[in-house]
Structure formats: C-alpha cells, structure tokens
Amino acid sequence: MEEKEISRAVISRLPRYYRYLGELNDEGVERISSQELSEMMKVTASQIRQDLNNFGGFGQQGYGYNVRHLYDEIGSILGLDKKHNLILIGAGNLGQALANYVNFEKRGFIIKGIFDRNEDIHGREIRGIRVQPMENIEQFMKENDVDIAVLTIPKTGAVKIAEQLASYGIRGIWNFAHIDLNLPENIKVENVHLSESLMKLSYKMNASGKEK
C-alpha cells in the first residue's frame, strides 16, 4: 500500500468531513478553503489541512479544496463507493428504527434480511422485508452476499450469535448489544453502546455543575 498509516483520531473525524462536504456539494458549492471549512466545522484550519493531507494533495494553495473531488475521495476511503448488504438481527423497536432509516440506503447500506427470535413477528414485513426466524440466517448468508450484520438484540445471547455470524463468514458487525463481542481480528466491529453515550452526557453535566 502506498498510503501511510492513518491515525484513529483522523479516521474518526472523516465521517464528519464527509457530512459537511456532502452538504456543500448539495448546495452547489464547488471550492472551499480550509479557512471557510474551519469556520463551519469549528475546528482549526490547520487541523483540517493536517487531516486532509493524510490522503494526498487534495488542496491547492490559494484555490482551496474541490468539494466534489474531496467528497468522493473521502467516500471512497470510507468504503462508501461500494454497496454493502446488511442483515438485521433483532426486529424490536431499535431494529425497526434502523430498518426504516432511509439515509443508510442512500449511502449504499442495503438491508437484505431481518431476523428475530420472536415467533410472533415472523412473516411480518418491515419496509418490505419479511422477518425470519434466526435459524434461517446461515442459509440466507449462503444465498446472499451479506457483509454486515446489525445486532440489535439484548446482550444475553449476543456473543453466541456474533460467533455464529463469524463462522458463516460475516465481515463486519454493527453492534448495539451492550456487551463486548471479542471476535477474531478479521471481523470488524463497531459498537454503539447507547447507555454509555448517555453516561458521557451525564458526566459532562456533572463535571460542569461542580465548577460553579
């Protein structure tokens, strides 16, 4: 690989750049300077230049960045130039909320199958996709090119299901179950631990209250 190692901090900032550049592009903006981007995003222009330098000469001195080009480049770094087929495991409230969220589809994340252990909802359709029993996952993955599983199930059982998914060849897990999955390194996991996020908010409020 030609590319240098990109730090985790930079990567975690890329989706935000992508969002701002997408909005600028939608508004028809063609070029933007690091200074203008800095004002919009409330980060320093030098951090923007440093971050974007990681991906080679996108910016031109005095001309700023080509919005569309930078947007596409970051999209491609984020893997958004390819389609991803998803299965959703857990069709409760949160699973349904995610299945109904159209923006994921716009970004190339397509939910292909929905699975739940609750018999009562088998056969029910969520956005045109029939909820199936968990036992069907293996066969479904053989017949469909699924690369991501979205886990919206309680933490009990999540580790076991993640291990099964791994054995069926899943490549990535978007994990909403409030537990660490500890899978082999070739299977990528991104956790969304909602209670932990709420605790961070509570921490910030608590810490700032004490300063008064």
Add this chain to the structure above:
Amino acid sequence: MEEKEISRAVISRLPRYYRYLGELNDEGVERISSQELSEMMKVTASQIRQDLNNFGGFGQQGYGYNVRHLYDEIGSILGLDKKHNLILIGAGNLGQALANYVNFEKRGFIIKGIFDRNEDIHGREIRGIRVQPMENIEQFMKENDVDIAVLTIPKTGAVKIAEQLASYGIRGIWNFAHIDLNLPENIKVENVHLSESLMKLSYKMNASGKEK
C-alpha cells in the same frame, strides 16, 4: 476542586469500567485485581491502574479493587448517583425505541415528557407517557425539573429546537439529529450520529480488505 483534570480519553473509558464492575458486582464478586480486570476487558493492567489512579487510591497493593466501592465511585463521577429527568423530542421509531429502553431508567434517567410535531400521534401513549405537541415544551419545562432533552428528530429544525431548549434552561442534549448544534458551552451535548458510526465500520472493513 481537589480533583485533577481528567483527560477525555479516560472519561470515554469510564462507562466501560462501570459496565464491567456492575456485572462483577451483580455476580457477587467483591474484589478484583487490575490483572483480572485486564484479562476481562482486553486492556493492559497498567492502563487500568493509570486510569483508575485518576480518581485517587481506589486500589490497594496486593488486595486489588473493592468492586462495589469502585463501581459506586465511578457511578458518582459519571453523575449516576443523581436522578435525571428527560424529555424526548421526536416520537418516531428511534424515539420510541429509546423510550422503551428500560435500562436508562435503572441508571436514573427518567423520561418525563414526549413531544412530537406530528398531530396524528398527539395523545398516544408510549410507555404510559402521552405524546404532546411541541408547543407544550416551554410550559412543561417550567412545571417539571427537566435537565436533559433527547433529540430524535430529523436534522431540519433540530438547530432551532435546540436553541429553544437552551432558552428554556435545558442543561444537556442527547442529540441523535445528524447535525452539529453549536450551543453555548454551559449546555452539554452528546452526539450519537448513527450514520457516522456505520461509516466507521465500513472504513475498517474497507481498509482491512485492501491489506489482503
């Protein structure tokens, strides 16, 4: 304040310590060494000691940590020893999922009011709480000791509503709207940008695919 400044990285790890300690406590474990915690949590024992040292002498050489004590201390640092009253703005799928998530309540986060702009669902109950029109928020906040607003509305309008909430005296916003709110510093914001999290997963999968 006696406490030293705690780094953001340490803070972001606290909820995870809290989760593991809570589980240990539930299992009746009274003491744990940094080494044992290290094996469970897959982080180095020295990082655990360093992190927990930030909060003063919780550990005793040779005895390990008192699980219950450490759990309570971290809970208090995270502000979980107090009750927080929440209002939920946006009663769509995601809002309903959050309202139905009992774990928040166990941690002292109590949803007191639910508001939505959609007239069709006004009066409908979600977990015993009636959905009200947005116009009622101001009065509701005067009559109830609300400190956190959960924003589960589309990004259009989110900034304006956040500003209104700020003027009504909200102290914290848990923001699921896919936009930056840019509020005064005394109002704490924690963002959950789900599409950005999914992009990070896609990045990891994409980067690891290239290494093959």
